[in-house]
Amino acid sequence: MANNALNGVMGLCVADALGVPVEFMDRNTLLNNPVVDMGAYGTYNQPAGTWSDDSSMTLCLVDSLSKGLDYNDIMTNFMRWFEKGKYTPFREVFDIGISTREALLRFERGISPIDCGGVSEHDNGNGSLMRILPILFYLQSIYGSEFQDIDEAFKIIHNVSALTHGHKRSQIACGIYISIASEILKQMDLKIAIESGIYKAMEYYKKQNDFVDELTYFNRLAEKNFFKTPLEKIKSSGYVVDTLEAAVWCLLNTNNYKDCVLKAVNLGGDTDAVAAVAGGLAGLRYGYDNISKEWLATIAKREYIEDLCEQLNLAVTRTEIERPCEAKEVL
């Protein structure tokens, strides 16, 4: 059986590492001198293959979900990362978003995990979107590949977002992203899979009174011709809607892992997060074996990442076998 956790998570980590040296660089500078390979140093003065918070927080989820779904345990892993440098390449946290930091400080003060994420309009950075991917594998183990009709499945995605980002816009972005990821795993044509994933998520949210007012922010993404949007209208900022749009646009306008993640990095701005969000989906679509061997060789703690993914893969495939009755009850 394909190790989808490894495909997606390594796709995310490699893309993150490609973006780290040029984070915050503007698009025009990158147009004149584009990233074409794994770089080093730059923005954070880190060696080649260094991945950042996007990957670290994703690995916090991977590790926790191997034991099942426990919001307190996920937050505890986030704290181990934030305070002790666990789940990092070199035990150093050099990159953390403002909303994420505030959420972790709330957790430290004893706030319940799913109430820790900020809920103001300013709390719509890409900090939950960039780390949401592993919940896909848990959801599929419980609900199978058609979870988009299941309220509880979306609630779980929203709760995992709300650990650091509780605004409905961030939650919808995560819901759409996981819906796309799920359709990609059905091995359909990539464009059809993306359209289907967006459509199914939008159909779900249209029926939710609490969310429907926020859907307007995702209308452009849901348009039939979104992929034709000209480059200058694609923003690659840290705003969750911009990041989701930019990542999906890169997938729709390339046909292999390398081109997709380089396109994402070279949009400039929040390069590592946009690339990580795109790279997770590109990894699912094209697979681990299609990631450059040279790039993989530079990735810090590659075996550690692979071991964590293997554990999650074993856990979710085992759950599929052992828990069919429970899944039916939930349905």
Ligand SMILES: [Mg+2]
């Ligand atoms: Mg980062």
